[in-house]
Amino acid sequence: MSKPAKQAIGQQILAAFRAAGAIEVAPDILLPAETLLDLYGEDIRARAYVTQDPIRGEVMLRPDFTVPVVQMHMANGAEPARYCYLGEIFRKQDHGETQPEHPRDNEYLQAGFELFARDSGADAEVFALFHSILAPLGLQATMGDMDLVMDAVRALPVSDARRAALLHHVWRPRRFARLLARFAAAPAPRNFAETSALWTGLRSPQEMQARIDRLQADALEAPLAPEWVARLERLFAIQAPAPEALRQLRAMTAEIPDIAEAVERLDRNLALLSDRGVDVGAIHFDASHGRHTMEYYDGMTFSFTAPGRADWPPVASGGRYDALAAVLGQAQGRAIPAVGGIIRPGLVHELGGLR
Structure with missing residues (x-):
């Protein structure tokens, strides 16, 4: 696949993000490693390309856009704010000593959208935007909620x-x-x-x-x-169409009352998505979904995957990351809720494009 073809798809996605009110930004490719390691932990080192600069110290090829975008917003951004971007990220994908038969790209294009707002409808806005852009591809939408999971863990005696x-x-x-x-x-x-x-x-x-x-x-x-x-394991195992999952979660509040607030928030988000024309019955809810995503997500999480392509990563993914925004805003004395996501133009191209 040629880079121009992927770039063309990326520009198409970027245009949709700009039409949704986002300002395009271009974070640096070479980033200070210290901040990323502090936020992601040493686990990111195994997947990132890290090198040493004689003046700047340890630096890392950009493994993710979210952190530099949040840092930029906290330094001088207004509220609310919407940003979009298009560029390469770099991650080691395959482990072991031999190259697999179908190696995954270590350098690939990402198009992303980040929303900083105190609006309770921000989750639904971002999910509905991605749902609309990706509608021609017939992808499976999956949703989770890390706040729900962590509230259940916090409730343990x-x-x-x-x-x-x-x-x-x-x-x-x-x-x-x-x-x-x-x-x-x-x-x-x-x-x-x-x-x-x-x-x-x-x-x-x-x-x-x-x-x-x-x-x-x-x-x-x-x-x-x-x-x-047993309660925790049953909660983590809930997988069903979103309305049915909501019913099961409501039933579990009798055993784990601390999850009630997160369950009500899920109910509101599904209602807001329905108001935006999204068929919530077609959304698959997986209570453990967020446990397999980036560690900074602490609320709603989502992904869009291609049926029949189990070996592929998600075509798009994202979620809420309020705690990350708060940590990165400490130096400026700022904290604002944030939610966003990314789309992989290369995979969109392989599925025939957005037409």
């Missing part, structure tokens, strides 16, 4: 330390499941023998002692009751 550990790993389903199973089992005894030997290691004696204290306190905590594990 465990210590603050255990709750924080579960929330930290909620985007890593396998690690989360192992951690939940450990917290539900009888604690293993820990014996930290007294010794006169010198403390050695990269951490200070105070840090090591604090770690020992946390492990000893954890060993004294009662196991998480099995019914709470």
Whole structure:
């Protein structure tokens, strides 16, 4: 596929974003690595292209547009604001020592839209915009809600330390499941023998002692009751057309009252989407959807996938990231809710274009 063909599709998408009121921006390709690593964690290092600059220090080829766009907005943006962009991002896709038969592109084009607004209808606005642009392709729309998931985890009757550990790993389903199973089992005894030997290691004696204290306190905590594990697993497993999923979630509020607010917000979002002409019965709701997306999403998440192309990444994806915007706005004393998403013009082209 030629770059001009992908660029032409990208410009078509960009025109639709501009027609929706967005201002086009062009973030740098080479970004300071420190901020990205702080926000995404060291996991991003395994997928990003990182190098060393003698003056700027560690830098990274742009793995994502959202962070630089948020930084730009927090520095001098007005409220509300809509931005769009088109450009390459760079991510390592295939792991191992040999090239797979069908390698995924490490450099590919993204077209994106970001909305900064305090309007409660922002989620529906962004989802409906992507739905409208992609309508000719016959994609499957899927929606999730990370706020719903995290509210359920916060409701668990465990210590603050255990709750924080579960929330930290909620985007890593396998690690989360192992951690939940450990917290539900009888604690293993820990014996930290007294010794006169010198403390050695990269951490200070105070840090090591604090770690020992946390492990000893954890060993004294009662196991998480099995019914709470079952509730969480049932919630995470909900997958159905959005109206049916909403019915199931309402039923679960009797067992996990803390999710009631998120369930009501989902109800409002679906009503707003219906008002915008979206067939909400055709939206697939997956309660665990956001656990497989970027870690900064903390509210609604969505993706549009191509049926019969299970080996493809989503053609489009996005969601709400209020916490990320708040963190990046700390230096300016600003915080504003934000939601956005991206479309891959290359995949749109392979599906025949937008016509």
